[in-house]
Amino acid sequence: KAQWDKEAQAAFNRYIRIRDEGKPCISCDAPLVGKSNFLTGSAIDASHYRSRGAASHLKFNVFNVHSACTRCNRQLSGNAVEYRIRLIRRIGLERVERLESDNAPRRFDIPYLKRIKFIFTRKARALEKRRARRQDNAA
Template sequence: MSIPSKPRKPKTCINEECRASFVPQRLGQKVCSPACGLATKDVNAEKARKSLFQIGRAEIKVRKDALKTRGEWVRDAQKAFNEFIRVRDQLAGHACISSGRPLDWAGNAVDAGHYRSVGAAPHLRFDERNCHAQSKQDNRYLSGNAIDYRIGLIKRIGLAEVEALESDQTVRKYTIEDLKTITAEYRAKTRELRRKTA
């Protein structure tokens, strides 16, 4: 024995041009016909698009920045810092800090290699003395080639500076504001270097 279904109440079509009264055939039906459904979908998409343009790019950037985690801010700052290091060393004509071989600047074969790694010494991740252009081979596959890196580093910045880096155990806590400042500073430095050589 089947249970009789309740008669459905008439609704008004949500299409602003139609507004006809209809009895829904399905649960959640809001339009009287497929044509009204398509017209409503187009109108809603256009409203959404217009509202995005009204917000403006600056507002969207502010909203995106508000959703970023501290880790994402660290990655942004590290990316800007590493780019500066690569540009600085390329313009100076430096070879790989550890192997002494010429670097392939045309491809994607150059890293900004840290003498004291970011994992072992995160407080030195943004220290320009601690980071130099290095081949990906040495940085990634030879674990930074630390012994040869130290030899190259002594030639480049001097023994006193290398020993100062090795003994530096100062704790540095980077706030999100610090990381924003670092990112902006290194992007500006990179632009300045490129502008001078253009």
């Protein structure tokens, strides 16, 4: 199960990085540049507003996770106050408050984790293809 959880999280995080490509860091507004390896996210992290440790049930929630620079996410533990300010701008106060009040425990079984991996791998590919088509049409 741990392996499926790891693979599902990697697929989900990769989707988040691709989705947020071109957007600034959610916590400090710095441009997210550098060689981003979509598997490890070396320059860019998929930062959880409510951490996986504190709210593991939200780890696959697309409103809870946004791209951040590694400094904010790792060294400043998410830079939470600034993250919240920009998160409200990005998804609205109502959604942020819903995330903050969501404490319903969830268990992710292996079939669910397999589905998460499949869905977000497909979504990431579709986004990449759409971007490539847009770039081809612009050229």
